[in-house]
Amino acid sequence: MISEAELINGCKKGDKKAQKTLYDKYAAKMLGVCIRYFRNIDEAEDALQEGFIKVFNNIDKFRNEGSFEGWIRRIIVNTSLNYYKSNLKHYFGVDYDEIQEVIEDEKLNFDNLSVEYLLKVIHNLPEGYRLVFNLYEIEGYSHKEIAEMLGVSINTSKSQLMKAKRSLQKVLVKKENLI
């Protein structure tokens, strides 16, 4: 069994075998990330493909300072977001800078639901909500980071998340209508 550090070194040297091993190790997991951003599996695979090309072409920039999976994941997420870039501004029509209200914690009860079902729920969110929901709830970025990544205000990020949650709640109520 080759260690990850050896794998990464191999990739840095351009070793084909190392590259393939690394790909095999992370591809399925990263497609699992991509698929949350796209309703369509083809689009998700495109993003995965582009993301991995970036990973391999920039692997010499990985300094072994943090988790390698985290590094790949960040690239994959950014690549997925890039697919939205040209249209990004349309997904966040209103700037909710004026809204300063405290966003209530809306408790959602999604227990006993399969991941596949949850994925469907996420896919049913409008683009803007989905991006913020993915980034905040699952990737774990802060609103500040999300605001920077998407080029929106922090309050927009917050309000989109709030709306996403409300939307999810509605979906939960009308569960049977979803599929």
Place this chain on the structure above:
Amino acid sequence: MENNNNNDSFFREAFRDFERKPSEKVWSNIEKGIKPSFIQKTSILKSAKFIVSSSIIITLSVILFYFFQQKNNQIIKDENVGTINKNQITDNKTIIKANNNNKDFKNKNISQERNGNPIKNTNSETYSINSKGKPIEVNAVPITQTNIAEKNEKKQSEQDDKNSLNNANSNTTKNSVIADNATKNIQPVNYTFTNTKVSEITFSTDQNICKGEKAKLFVNGGKTFLWSTGERSQEIYVSPDISTDYSVAVIDENGNRKTGLITVTVSNCQAIYVPNAFTPNGDGQHDVFKAIGNGISKFEIIIVSRSGQVVYTSKNIDDGWDGNIKGNPAPMGTYVYSIKYIDELNKPQTINGHVNIIR
């Protein structure tokens, strides 16, 4: 944050080990996309090039900057010696005049002493600087003016409402004088006059556009702008695919904030397409005449021959005319149609046109 989101850990947890196996083609595409490693090695070479080229650019820009600065200084000095001093003096006169007018008009309401004092002050102050005969430095002009502005503010606070209106006039006079006076190289500083009229900020109205068209959104007035698109210009062009609300936060020169919301409604304008000819010869191509519609509800078509005979009617957009009248082929020629439908925006629409039968 943990308190804030009870369910976030749930979603994160749910997707932690979520995997989806990619198809085979992904890897082969990636392989093609990976740069050979020797290119990566040349990055050192590249960076060397980068350093050389950037240093050249920096040196050039430094030289250019100095050159420009010197030239600018020259101009300022020249004009200072030659004209500005004179201008400055005439300015003061203008200012005095303005204040004097003020005095004349408002004599009845305000004691002369009150009004008189500040004028004297302003007067002597400005003169003292000029009379020293020093060339006015770039900074000197704004500083003097600010002093006046400050004085004026004090003065204004002392005066009653009626007078303040007049003072505003004198302020504007000064402002314009400053603008005239300022050479191209000296930009006037923005002054805040307490009683200048709050500039009105208005926004362009909501717009309806067809899909693919551009809409121009703009703000009248204001100084800094931030659109929900991230743009920071006074006007922006947008071309959304779906109806979208755009907001803009505006700050005017007095620091007042105002937010506007402009809705751009996008409709599918080419909701219906009607061909202008068809060939009902049974070859499988263009045998049927029918309209192709998008997002329309309620549809009605009537086709009439030149002699006024109704040859075809339908209320279903998916049906088409096969070019027969009562089972017999219609003669070649032009037929007139009228189509009525309700478009995406629930507006009734009518299209009249003609279609040719070509056999």
